[in-house]
Amino acid sequence: MCDYYTKLSIIYAIKLLKIFLIFISKSKRFFGVIMVTVMKFGGTSVGSGERIRHVANIVVNRKKEDKDVVVVVSAMSEVTNALIEISQQALNIRDIDKISDFINFIKEKHYKAIEESIKSEKIKKDVKKIIDSRIDELEKVLIGVAYLGELTPKSRDYILSFGERLSSPILCGAIRDLGEKSIALEGGEAGIITDDNFGNARVKKLKVKESLTPLLKEGIIPVVTGFIGVTEEGNITTLGRGGSDYSAALIGYGLDADIIEIWTDVSGVYTTDPRLVPTAKRIPKLSYIEAMELAYFGAKVLHPRTIEPAMEKGIPILVKNTFEPDNEGTLITNDIEMSDNIVKAISTIKNVALINIFGAGMVGVSGTSARIFKALGMYNVNVILISQGSSETNISIVISEEDVDKALKALKEEFGDFGKKSFLNNNLIRDVMVDKDVCIVSVVGAGMKGAKGIAGKIFTAVSESGANIKMIAQGSSEVNISFVIDEKDLINCVRKLHEKFIEKSNQ
Numbered sequence: 102m103c104d105y106y107t108k109l110s111i112i113y114a115i116k117l118l119k120i121f122l123i124f125i126s127k128s129k130r131f132f133g134v135i136m137v138t139v140m141k142f143g144g145t146s147v148g149s150g151e152r153i154r155h156v157a158n159i160v161v162n163r164k165k166e167d168k169d170v171v172v173v174v175s176a177m178s179e180v181t182n183a184l185i186e187i188s189q190q191a192l193n194i195r196d197i198d199k200i201s202d203f204i205n206f207i208k209e210k211h212y213k214a215i216e217e218s219i220k221s222e223k224i225k226k227d228v229k230k231i232i233d234s235r236i237d238e239l240e241k242v243l244i245g246v247a248y249l250g251e252l253t254p255k256s257r258d259y260i261l262s263f264g265e266r267l268s269s270p271i272l273c274g275a276i277r278d279l280g281e282k283s284i285a286l287e288g289g290e291a292g293i294i295t296d297d298n299f300g301n302a303r304v305k306k307l308k309v310k311e312s313l314t315p316l317l318k319e320g321i322i323p324v325v326t327g328f329i330g331v332t333e334e335g336n337i338t339t340l341g342r343g344g345s346d347y348s349a350a351l352i353g354y355g356l357d358a359d360i361i362e363i364w365t366d367v368s369g370v371y372t373t374d375p376r377l378v379p380t381a382k383r384i385p386k387l388s389y390i391e392a393m394e395l396a397y398f399g400a401k402v403l404h405p406r407t408i409e410p411a412m413e414k415g416i417p418i419l420v421k422n423t424f425e426p427d428n429e430g431t432l433i434t435n436d437i438e439m440s441d442n443i444v445k446a447i448s449t450i451k452n453v454a455l456i457n458i459f460g461a462g463m464v465g466v467s468g469t470s471a472r473i474f475k476a477l478g479m480y481n482v483n484v485i486l487i488s489q490g491s492s493e494t495n496i497s498i499v500i501s502e503e504d505v506d507k508a509l510k511a512l513k514e515e516f517g518d519f520g521k522k523s524f525l526n527n528n529l530i531r532d533v534m535v536d537k538d539v540c541i542v543s544v545v546g547a548g549m550k551g552a553k554g555i556a557g558k559i560f561t562a563v564s565e566s567g568a569n570i571k572m573i574a575q576g577s578s579e580v581n582i583s584f585v586i587d588e589k590d591l592i593n594c595v596r597k598l599h600e601k602f603i604e605k606s607n608q
C-alpha cells in the first residue's frame with residue numbers, strides 16, 4: 102500500500118516538474134528570450150525529393166513543439182563532388198558540350214527533387230524560378246572558366262557554393278508546402294563573415310543574431326546554406342569539405358542556441374566507422390574533448406571545427422539519424438562519461454603522407470622545428486601529426502597526400518637542396534623521405550588519461566593484427582593515442598582493436 106502511495110507521489114512530482122519546466126521555457130519566451138534549436142541536415146538526408154519532404158516533416162514537427170528552429174542544409178549528396186569534377190574539367194578539357202551535359206544533369210536532379218518534395222503548384226513555380234536563375238549563373242561561371250582557362254581558389258569556391266545554394270530553396274519550399282513560414286538564406290546572409298582563405302575559410306565575424314532573430318520573432322524558419330560564408334568584400338567562401346556541421350555550430354553559437362542537432366545517415370557517433378566495422382556500436386554520450394579528437398582524426402560524421410563553438414558556450418550537440426528519428430543518437434556535452442571501456446572509439450584518416458625529415462645537422466640547432474613549420478605554414482600545408490626522435494636527428498610529420506608537393510617545395514626553399522647525403526655538405530636537413538601509402542589510426546577515450554599500460558596493450562593488438570607502426574603520437578589532451586601504419590593494414594588493424602577494446606571490453 103505504502104509502495105503504491107510512494108509511486109503515486111513520484112509520478113505526481115515528475116508531472117509537476119515537467120509543468121514547471123514548460124512554464125520556465127514559456128516565460129523565457131514571454132520575457133523575449135528565444136529558445137532555439139539548430140538542425141543541420143547532411144547531403145544524404147536531402148539526397149532526393151522524397152528525403153527532402155521527410156526532412157521538412159521533421160522540421161515542421163519540431164516547430165510545432167513550440168521551438169524556434171533554424172535549419173542548416175548541405176548540398177544534395179554527390180553534388181559537391183560533381184561540382185569539383187566539372188570545374189576541373191572546365192579548366193583542363195575546356196569542352197563546352199561537357200558543361201551543357203552537366204548543367205542538364207544538375208537541372209534534372211533538382212527539378213525532380215522539387216516535383217517530389219512540394220505539392221503546391223504555386224510554391225513549385227517560385228522555387229523553380231530561383232533554381233533556374235542559379236543554374237543559369239552556374240553555367241556562365243563554368244563557361245567563363247573554360248574560356249579563360251583559369252580557375253582561381255575564389256572562383257572554385259563560388260562554383261562549389263551552388264550545391265547548397267540549390268538545395269536550400271527546395272527544402273525551404275517543402276517546409277512552406279507543409280504550412281510553415283520559411284526563408285532560404287545563404288551563409289553570408291545569415292551572418293557568417295569569413296576571411297579570404299578560399300577553400301578553408303576562417304570566421305572573422307558573426308552577425309547571426311542580427312540576421313536571424315527578427316525572422317525567428319516572426320515565426321519564420323530560416324533555411325541556411327551550410328558550408329559557405331562570405332568575405333567582407335562580398336565574395337563567397339567555403340569552410341572546408343564537410344563544413345556544414347561547422348556552419349550549424351557557428352549559427353548555434355551566434356544565437357546562443359539551446360541545442361545544435363546534426364542529422365545524418367547513421368544513428369550517432371559510433372565506436373568506429375560502421376562502414377568499416379559492421380559491429381561498431383552507437384556511443385550514447387561523449388564529452389566535447391572526446392568528440393573533438395574523434396572528429397579531428399577522421400570520424401567523418403562531425404566536421405572537426407564543429408565542437409569548439411559549441412564547447413565555448415556549453416551548447417549540447419546531438420547527432421541524430423534522419424532515417425531513424427526515434428533513435429536517441431549521441432549527445433555531446435561537457436560531461437565526461439566514464440564507461441567500462443577505457444577506449445571509447447577508433448577513428449582513421451586515409452589519403453595522408455608521412456614525411457620523415459633527417460639531418461644530424463639538426464642536433465642542438467635551436468629553432469629548426471620552428472623553421473620547418475613556418476615554411477610549411479607559408480604554403481598552407483596543414484600538419485596533422487608531429488613526432489620528433491629524442492636524438493633530434495629526425496622529425497616526422499603527417500600531412501594530407503595532396504599537400505606533398507607543396508611541402509617539399511616549402512622545405513627546399515627554406516633549407517636549400519637536400520638529398521646530398523653527406524655530412525660534409527653541412528646541411529641542416531640531409532634528406533627527406535615521403536611515404537604515401539599510409540594512414541592514421543587514432544584510439545580515443547577519456548579513461549585513457551593516466552591509465553597505466555594502455556599504450557602497451559594497444560600496440561600489442563596492432564602488432565597482432567599484422568600491422569607495422571611507422572610513427573606514434575600522443576596528444577597533449579591524453580585522451581588519444583595516434584599512430585601511422587600502411588594503408589593496406591588499416592581494416593585488419595581497426596577490426597582487431599575494436600574486437601579487443603570495445604567488443605570484449607575487459608581492457
Ligand SMILES: Nc1ncnc2c1ncn2[C@@H]1O[C@H](COP(=O)(O)OP(=O)(O)O)[C@@H](O)[C@H]1O
Pocket residue numbers: 142143144145146175343364365366367369370371372373374375376399400401402403446448
Ligand atoms: N565514428 C563514426 N561514427 C559514425 N559515423 C562515422 C564514424 N566515422 C565515420 N563515419 C561516417 O560518417 C558518415 C556520415 O558523415 P557524412 O557522410 O559527412 O554525413 P552527412 O552527409 O550527413 O554530413 C557515416 O555514414 C559514416 O560512414
Ligand SMILES: N[C@@H](CC(=O)OP(=O)(O)O)C(=O)O
Pocket residue numbers: 142143144145175176181182264327328341342343344345346
Ligand atoms: N556539401 C559540402 C558540405 C557538407 O558539409 O556536406 P555534408 O554535410 O553532406 O558532409 C561537402 O560535401 O563537403
